[in-house]
Amino acid sequence: MLSYRHAFHAGNHADVLKHFLLVELLNYLNQKDKTYWYLDTHAGAGLYALTEGYAARNAEFESGIARLWNAPALPEPLARYVDVIRGFNADGRLAFYPGSPLVAQRVMRRDDKLRLFELHPTDARLLAENVATLGRQAQWQQADGFAGIKALLPPPPRRALTLIDPPYEDKGDYRRVVDALEEALRRFPGGVYAVWYPCLSREESRELPQRLKKLPVKSWLRAELHVQAPAADGFGMHGSGMFILNPPYTLAATLGGILPLLTTLLGQDRGARPVLEYHAA
DSSP states (O other): OOOOOGGGGTTSHHHHHHHHHHHHHHHHHTTSSSOOEEEESSOOOSEEESSSSHHHHHOGGGGTHHHHHTOTTOOHHHHHHHHHHHTTOTTSSOOEEEOHHHHHHHHSOTTOEEEEEOOSHHHHHHHHHHHGGGGGGEEEESSOHHHHGGGGOSOTTSOEEEEEOOOOSSTHHHHHHHHHHHHHHHHOTTSEEEEEEEEOSSHHHHHHHHHHHTSSOSEEEEEEEEOSOOOTTSOSOOEEEEEEESOOTTHHHHHHHHHHHHHHHHOOSTTOEEEEEEEEO
């Protein structure tokens, strides 16, 4: 399906959780001198204007990144993420929000590589424009990212972070996520894999974390931010989650302090709550 446009949701609570964790994962990889690759299966357009166009229609960023923009005394991990977003807003006014590829590039080092996939023709064209200045560091394809990562794993440096975050408008995406990870782990079991997913009332959404727990890895982490109680009619997203395979051993402790704070900052009703699970063999 090619109807989904992330611009409608840019900078919302789900982006905050996803990109905060992306910054943490990349900073952890930066601690070693050896280079790595960043793979993004659904890269989107790369950069979104918040004051006009799609993002301004629902203004979801106002209950997301805008609540952190001027929040006082943020803890260092959360401040690092907000500083990345500030880097795209030179005058200090929140007018632009970067997608995952540009968030990643701001944290990565010069010799680390980005490999990006986006199937939507309009977003693929915008992505090409937004990463053009990165030169050889970034390569992109208008292609199905589920299939595209197969050819790239294992990456030449044998270090990589792969972000998988389809729109899930097609319920088949839930199965494709699991299938893609099974294949990826066969090809490159030591990689770090981060899966974003919506928290919905639908069965496929509720079952996905349990299916991911059964994948053949020694460690995993599940982090969810529920910003409101599920709607009585069962429709709509009441939160989102990130499931990370082979996470940094320090990440659970970091999230233990950050997730409750994000719940306070981004919660919309008394149903707001965090979920944090960590398993290591």
